[in-house]
Amino acid sequence: MSTTPDSVDRPDPIDGRRVILVSNRGPVQYGRDGGERTTTRGAGGLVTALSGLGRHLQDGVWVCAAMSDEDVVVAQESPGGQYLPELGDDGLRVRLVALDPDAQDAFYTVIANPLLWFIQHHLYDLNAAPNITRRETDAFQSGYTAVNRRFAEVVAEEVDAAGGEAIVMVHDYHFYLLPGEVRLRCPGAVLHHFVHIPWPEPDSWRVLPPPMRNTLFRGLFGNDVVGFHTERYARNFLLGCQELLGLPVDLSAMEVVVDGRVVRARWYPISIDPAVFEVMAESTAVLDQERELAARRRDHLLLRVDRTDPSKNIVRGFLAYDLLLQDHPELAERITFLALLQPSRQDVPEYAAYVERIRATVDEVNDKHGTGAWRPVELHLEDNLDLAVAAYKQFDVLMVNAMFDGMNLVAKESIVVNRRDGVLALSENTGAHEELGAFAVTLHPFDLQQQADALYEALTMPHQERRDRRNACVNVVRQNDVAKWLQVQLADISRAAEA
């Protein structure tokens, strides 16, 4: 429903209203180099995805957390925000919110990243974790709730300054309580929330005690629209309203009525700006990396590009590759599995242990199948975008076997710039599978043999079929690009504002 073409062509829906964007990580981070203040443009997908908002922002503002020491200094110097002319067509005001360090730490390292991220990605071994204790319930109050309230105060100030009728666009799992707080203070605001990670089924939330989980849902009810990547996540949200809070939901209209207000659940598959990757693909740095890859190239290049997050299912990917080599000895010395993995959250014990399991599994596969002349897996544990884009161009098969992944942009980025009619091997549990699954080879993330067989199918697929499938994928990504992602949301915001 949210992706009908007619909704795209509507006129600019937020003309005349101030837009207030809220996210934890913002588009800029300040630092110190000697005596000089430095500025780093935020890299992550969120910043890229939202850059298209520039032309809509007018006198808008991006509210985000002060992360570095220098961010805090900047926040104190200019509490109303900094004007950054380089962001968007008309520039952008960025307002950094300085937080109490203990509150920020509890918010981020006790609640948002372990608890919410783990629940929403099915990462808990429930037999062993989590154990909710006073530490968690205290952190929920003094961390998550306090940070959400502080942000809500800032947002309310901005709404008031705009005459009470602004549009607030809230991003991700850090701010589930903010909409409720803003709604209380600013009844005239239009609130829209986009959740960038999966929304799981109701029972997953039962890991949290009711006072916590109900508060999270009730916070989200402050929104007019809650957006997800897929219809499945949107429906899970409404089912949670029904099962956990006993609310009557309408699964046809995809809405729930709470305290007389309609809250709409919608889906907007996030995407990329293909042009950005096309330009990057021709940069000198990428071409250099590509030449090196070409020099080492064997018949088949199997690629994966991921953060080392257990939800990405990296270990099972190597075990499936092990089966592939076992079942097809003719592939020996003719294939390389290039794994470009960016170490992630290494301060979290589960994540550090995961990198060790990755290393150990790669060693086993290389010891078992490798020869003096051939290393079956090439593992790079680093963040190297140039190398990643060069590999995007060169892969024959891209493996995305995530256990659960909100969208997975690697699939979209890589297929657009690929030069070899490469095939996507894509987990059915990624958001991207709803758009690209019909043209990909589907992977079942817990079935090693199926993954091995599917990789073989992809590697040996007739050339014309590979080309047809890739062309179809590229068309989907070009059609559903990040601009459309944004436009459709703005159209829905406009409807909500009218209602």
Place this chain on the structure above:
Amino acid sequence: MSTTPDSVDRPDPIDGRRVILVSNRGPVQYGRDGGERTTTRGAGGLVTALSGLGRHLQDGVWVCAAMSDEDVVVAQESPGGQYLPELGDDGLRVRLVALDPDAQDAFYTVIANPLLWFIQHHLYDLNAAPNITRRETDAFQSGYTAVNRRFAEVVAEEVDAAGGEAIVMVHDYHFYLLPGEVRLRCPGAVLHHFVHIPWPEPDSWRVLPPPMRNTLFRGLFGNDVVGFHTERYARNFLLGCQELLGLPVDLSAMEVVVDGRVVRARWYPISIDPAVFEVMAESTAVLDQERELAARRRDHLLLRVDRTDPSKNIVRGFLAYDLLLQDHPELAERITFLALLQPSRQDVPEYAAYVERIRATVDEVNDKHGTGAWRPVELHLEDNLDLAVAAYKQFDVLMVNAMFDGMNLVAKESIVVNRRDGVLALSENTGAHEELGAFAVTLHPFDLQQQADALYEALTMPHQERRDRRNACVNVVRQNDVAKWLQVQLADISRAAEA
């Protein structure tokens, strides 16, 4: 809907139709003692629950697996079954099905008990398990499917012998494929399946590759009625039909139409025969155990009675007790936590490890809080029904903090015979919580502090309130006893037969 009183008073609905009962474990097991054949009456809850069927069975038959070597001998001696006059008012024919040992082993130890049980109780640490390989897909074919087909042949023979119009009542997760097979062979049969464990939400099934999970659902579609303990499980089943198989479901009528046939999802909370426990409670053996308990009694007796299954959440129960003792030092030497735990499936590594974690946690709690005169936890790792019933009579608080539990009959058994106005402390994730939660103290299974606080509340509750709550619970159990569980199902079978 399934529990409306009017459906209970309908006339015997299966008069004149042969009833064929199917379960893996049957009501009798044969053995050898020297030269003599021995007979052991099956103990489990299923046998007890179904004993009330006796009067409906007429020339019916109970089809179950030959388990012991002597069972196989009996099956070969009398392939049409043994008549057992002691079962039911009119006796009962029991037909043991001898199975190929490899098929039986794969069916039970590769598919039913690890894979299905773990999925349906959320027991997997998905980061590490399961890894589906050829072993599992082969066992699904040569074990689970083969055993279900063999049983379906036997059932079809029995249906044919009854003129093609028998009623088939299938039990539990061992036989999800059987109804589909029987439906193909016997279009005139009425098929009813009762699932004794939780039915999880759709994503839980995504652990299985589609050919496996779709086959399980399609097997169940052979039924006219699929019964669960709770409305939540029944709805999860229909949501799975929608999300995983793309079928249109009707969540008001609670049915799905498959290939032009209506499959109804219903819920029937299983229960006990209170009279059986009342009689047991006055037996000499129980009275002896009760005297011993009384002699060692302190002010408060906290009790748990469980199999050592990780789904029972036993370790977190001890951790919550640790917090209770820490928060309330006044309880020192005044309370005993009696844990009566029957070792379960010790051939499964996860289960053996779990018993070790239980022992270690109990030792820690006893070391930390105990004194020369007081052991805070008394752990019994044995199967001792007399002691359990004696403890049922004597507890002040019964702890049931299961992570996920289809029903939990311990809660029902124990409250009925309790003599001290004991309080149920009951996990919200048990089926029993839908009936008894309003009169219990609710436990949130992952929240240690909440459990500790709830135990304290239960232990210090005013006497009148304890009495009122227990009376309310006992009324519920007496009203919704196992006879009613059966009657309501028979009424629904009758409706399905008419339709």
